[in-house]
Amino acid sequence: MIPTLDYAPDALIPNDATFWMPTEDDIPDDEGIGYFRNVWMILNEPEVTTRNVIETESALISLADRLTTSMEEYEALATIIDKGYAGEELSDHLGDSIRSDAPELLGREPDDELPLYDLELGVAGLSYALSTVGAVPVASCRGHEDGWSDRPVVFVALDEQRARWLQPLVGESGCGFHISRNREEFLVIDGPSIRHTSALAQIIVREFGGRRELFDRWLDLAVLDARYG
Structure with missing residues (x-):
């Protein structure tokens, strides 16, 4: 099962959006921007x-939908995917299902690379898709009942050109925009479920198609490499 929240996202860009984007001088060498914890920069990721x-x-979303039958099982499997280990003891049903369908998820070593590169299920693809079109994802969460977001969200630094380009795609996917209090410089993209945010990632890459000429401004990674490399 994939949990879905019962709410209607607003695909309109908020009237008070600031469309702030960092310059090369705003990019740190070892952490993210916006004073979030445990984050890092994901910049101009190659489309491949x-x-x-x-x-x-x-x-992995399809796997989670197929193997889990409750919120507790979904959260346990998503945690294994996100972090490489279960946050709590697995139910017999879920443990048997994983060992049968995806045993590699239970056999990871602490230093093994995670399938979504330390990002969470359902927002990893969207974070990378936003980076590929030159936006700057700054924080993400797949949604937790007791976490800092109850729904899938990606906070992103966007200029107006990219935000206007994204708006119909956000609407097509069933996602929406909002602005979070105390983080007004960023737009937040949210969705009722990780299926919606995953769909948006796919739509973004489909519509972008590597056409860098769509947007006037791109961060110059050569400048950052020279500064921090």
Whole structure:
């Protein structure tokens, strides 16, 4: 099962959006922006990398939908995918299902690379898709009952050109925009479920198609490499 919240996202860009985007001088060498914890920069990711993340994520979402029968089982399996270990003891049903259908999820070593590169299920693909079109994802959460977001969200730094381009795609996917209090410089993209945010990632890559000429401004990664490399 994939949990879905009963609310209608607003696909209109908020009237008070600031459309702030960092410059190269705003990018730190070892952490993210916006004073979030445990984050890092994901900048101008190659489209091939993003497509691989989206494909992996889509398969894992289907796996979670197929193997879990309750919120507790979904949260346990999503935690294994996100972090490489279960947050609590697995039910017999879920443990048997994982060992039968995806035993590799239970056999990871602490230093093994995670399938979504330390991002969470359902928002990893969207974070990478936004990066590929030159936006700057700054924080994400797949939604937790007791977490900092109860719904899937990606906070993103966007200029107006990219925000206007994204708006119909956000609407097509069933996602929406909002602005979070105390983080007004960022737009937040949210969805009723990780299926919606995963669908948006796929739509973004489909519509972008590597056309960098769509947007006037891109962060110059050569500047950052010279500064921090």
